[in-house]
Amino acid sequence: MHSALSRRGVVVLVAVCLACLMFGLEISSIPSILPTLERVLQADFKQLQWIMNAYTIAVTTVLMATGTLADRYGRKRIFLISIAAFGLTSLICGVAESVSTLIIARFLQGMSGGAMLICQIAVLSHEFQGGRERAIAWGWWGIVFGIGLGFGPIIGGAIVAVSSWEWVFLIHVLFAVLALVLTASGVHESKDPKAGSLDIAGILTLSLSVFCLVFYITQGPDLGFASPGALAILGASIASLIAFLIAEKVSRRPMFDFSVFRVRPFSGAIIGSAAMNLSYWPFMIYLPIWFQAGLGYDSVSAGLALLAYTLPTLVMPPLGERLSLRYRPGLVIPAGLFTIGVGFILMKFGSAAAHADWLTMLPGCLLAGIGLGLTNTPVTNTTTGSVSSDRAGMASGIDMSARMVSLTLNIALMGFILVEGVQASLRGTLPGVTDAALLRPLAEKIAAGAVISPEQNISGAIIHAALVDGFGWVLLYGGVGVWILAGISFLIFGFAKPARA
Incomplete structure (x- = not known):
């Protein structure tokens, strides 16, 4: 890798791969500690689901917005902010003493993780623009992403076995600090002068639709699927989806171009x-x-x-x-x-x-x-x-x-x-x-x-x-x-x- 990439290129690649590893591990390592969280935090089954869903819903809310923000305000700047936010929210997850705190922290962690994912792709695309070094960079990124997803369960289980569940989150604080240093020293700033405006309506309506539908599925048995409250939540999901489709149709720069x-x-x-x-x-x-x-x-x-x-x-x-x-x-x-x-x-x-x-x-x-x-x-x-x-x-x-x-x-x-x-x-x-x-x-x-x-x-x-x-x-x-x-x-x-x- 050293012969094909410059020293700065290696620094950039390591920074991006660290961010990639953090994102992958936070999806795949958490399932292996759910039984531990159920026992230690007295989490019920629905709360265990929300510990996972809070992260994935949050990732969805920021995916399309982050690219626009990074293009407008600087890909390095937004990448640094997202890494710092991921480290901070991981710290909050690790010191959480209640399930409610952990779920909220997981949502914030998911937002920063989704932003970090989009930024690392943008940084790689800008820093390695052609030839063999681009192929090497993307190859290593794919390998590390796969390691994060593939080995997450055994890493999570091993951390619980030798230490405690908190370190499944706290380890990302250390990774984030290292990634911040490498990104600050190695990544060049880049912007897109033609960056468009945010599709706020599309982001909000899609996120609300998904959240309401998940809430209906998970809480429906307690509320009663046909109860007025549950049907109102389902109706809000459907209405938000229709609003999303309309917003994307009329927007000059839609988040989704359905054509x-x-x-x-x-x-x-x-x-x-x-x-x-x-x-x-x-x-x-x-x-x-x-x-x-x-x-x-x-x-x-x-x-x-x-x-x-x-x-x-x-x-x-x-x-x-x-x-x-x-x-x-x-x-x-x-x-x-x-x-x-x-x-x-x-x-x-x-x-x-x-x-x-x-x-x-x-x-x-x-x-x-x-x-x-x-x-x-x-x-x-x-x-x-x-x-x-x-x-x-x-x-x-x-x-x-x-x-x-x-x-x-x-x-x-x-x-x-x-x-x-x-x-x-x-x-x-x-x-x-x-x-x-x-x-x-x-x-x-x-x-x-x-x-x-x-x-x-x-x-x-x-x-x-x-x-x-x-x-x-x-x-x-x-x-x-x-x-x-x-x-x-x-x-x-x-x-x-x-x-x-």
Whole structure:
């Protein structure tokens, strides 16, 4: 790397890769500590979901705005601000003494993380503009991003095992300080004199729509899905979505230019983005719960078992890229999605095996990871490569927004399905307990991996069976859902050659 890059180039690349590592770890390392947070902070199941969703919703709110702000006020300046904010919010997360404080801090951390993600892409694009050094820089960025996402579970589990859950957040304070020093000393300032104005209406309406829909899914069982309050929240989500569509239609500089959806390769790839985040990524939140509560592993063993799920996503992208060049993305993306679905169905059978363990889960975990690895890079390349270069940034923003919105919604949906599956199982095995007010809190505790007190007189076999049933429904949802979207993606791609908008 040193021979191809200047000394300053190495400094810039290390700074960007540190920021990239922080962003990836804060998505993938947190699921492995959720059982610990449930126990230490007395977090209930819904609060565990919001610890994840607060981050992803916040990322979505700043994605499109940050690019415009960075172009106008300076990419280095906004990058420095976002790194500092990420370090500060990570510190707040690490010293949080209540779930409410942690959720609020996670939202602020997500905003700074989303800004940091967009800025690091802008900095890389400006600092490494061509030739071999650009290929090296982007290659290392992709590797580090993959390490952050792929090794996050084992890193989170290991930190909890040797220290405490707080250091899963506090370690980013140290990373942020180092990234600040390197960025300040190495990155050149750059601006775009033609930068447009912020699409405030689009940002606010899309964020409000997603937030209200997630709130409806997570709080609906308590409020009653058909209650006036819940329906009002759902109505606010729908109204905000309609307002977003209108705002984008009338805006001179819309956040989303919907005309790009007329390009079939772009639309087919966006369906691929949504499909990966309907199945693979949201299930990463719940898989550690299965390994720990369902199979009885400690946090480190659960993190090691999760490597079968995440490692293929690091080694398969080069093959996915080669296959995409040879057979076109319209075949590779749906095939990768179909492979994820096969992995989910195999995990469903593996979790229901008589003597379930990591070996019975291994084939499904590997196949799901292989499918994700085959799909991810072709999706990104197709969304940006199927439109003209001046719209590539906007196309990338739509792709990232589709991923974050889909991830946020499906974290909530998978949690709802898991609890409903556990509750249905308990209703069948505990006929004496029919009161939903008693049964649902019990189902939520089991779904979160909480230890059930002996006073409740429920055997371990019943609890395990309920957990198996709940996860079976979640895996069925992920498998069938990604198959349906794979079919839709294939049909949208059609057999037309890629066109540019």
